[in-house]
Amino acid sequence: xxxxxxxxxxxxxxxxxxxxxxxxxxxxxxxxxxxxxxxxxxxxxxxxxxxxxxxxxxxxxxxxxxxxxxxxxxxxxxxxxxxxxxxxxxxxxxxxxxxxxxxxxxx
Amino acid sequence: xxxxxxxxxxxxxxxxxxxxxxxxxxxxxxxxxxxxxxxxxxxxxxxxxxxxxxxxxxxxxxxxxxxxxxxxxxxxxxxxxxxxxxxxxxxxxxxxxxxxxxxxxxxxxxxxxxxxxxxxxxxxxxxxxxxxxxxxxxxxxxxxxxxxxxxxxxxxxxx
Numbered sequence: 103x104x105x106x107x108x109x110x111x112x113x114x115x116x117x118x119x120x121x122x123x124x125x126x127x128x129x130x131x132x133x134x135x136x137x138x139x140x141x142x143x144x145x146x147x148x149x150x151x152x153x154x155x156x157x158x159x160x161x162x163x164x165x166x167x168x169x170x171x172x173x174x175x176x177x178x179x180x181x182x183x184x185x186x187x188x189x190x191x192x193x194x195x196x197x198x199x200x201x202x203x204x205x206x207x208x209x
Numbered sequence: 210x211x212x213x214x215x216x217x218x219x220x221x222x223x224x225x226x227x228x229x230x231x232x233x234x235x236x237x238x239x240x241x242x243x244x245x246x247x248x249x250x251x252x253x254x255x256x257x258x259x260x261x262x263x264x265x266x267x268x269x270x271x272x273x274x275x276x277x278x279x280x281x282x283x284x285x286x287x288x289x290x291x292x293x294x295x296x297x298x299x300x301x302x303x304x305x306x307x308x309x310x311x312x313x314x315x316x317x318x319x320x321x322x323x324x325x326x327x328x329x330x331x332x333x334x335x336x337x338x339x340x341x342x343x344x345x346x347x348x349x350x351x352x353x354x355x356x357x358x359x360x361x362x363x364x365x366x367x368x
Binding site: 175187188191192193194195197198199200201202203205206 | 223225226227229230231235236239245248249250251252253254279333335337340
């Protein structure tokens with residue numbers, strides 16, 4: 103079962119984030135994924151396995167080709183946890199300002 | 210009105226300040242009355258699933274961002290200092306409760322709020338410190354940029 107540690111470990115690598123960014127655009131075969139990287143398909147395959155173990159990517163074997171797809175639900179869970187607190191607090195204070203400005207208008 | 214970000218991205222503590230058109234008591238209440246918290250706190254105002262507040266030193270607070278078949282997500286902590294209407298301090302962590310009841314949390318950090326009367330309003334300072342994990346402090350937005358936003362957007366869309 104996937105834990106947050108597994109997810110964070112999976113996301114901590116630039117190559118794996120690039121793979122996820124590629125899968126954002128849609129399904130891709132393992133060889134398609136390997137193409138932009140200066141590494142063997144075996145090395146890319148290892149990265150994909152880390153992403154699969156974290157539940158972020160689903161792999162389906164069709165014939166001799168393995169197709170990789172983003173697991174969007176799992177990705178959302180991960181993004182719920184990943185945030186820039188600077189942005190977060192700025193947004194919250196924006197909400198609070200809106201709250202009081204709305205109140206004053208109605209008063 | 211807003212907002213005066215004092216710290217650089219990735220710095221600890223993070224300091225965010227703003228001036229609000231209400232008395233310090235009203236701004237203090239906006240953080241400590243669960244019914245008011247629910248009106249503004251969250252990704253967009255009015256989106257918070259639940260707010261639970263036990264307003265005493267050592268008392269727990271929990272803001273639930275969402276709760277569905279995938280579990281519950283949000284923020285929680287314990288009050289460290291309560292000085293209405295000028296100050297409020299609490300521990301802060303992210304939590305996730307899985308459908309099987311497993312409760313996972315991030316490391317504890319600390320949030321200190323100060324409320325100062327200024328003209329007819331209130332100057333609020335938020336100091337968020339001891340954010341240990343780089344992932345929590347900066348997210349991956351720094352290194353990932355637009356791709357991360359898109360990914361996040363996509364993940365939301367496909368709900």
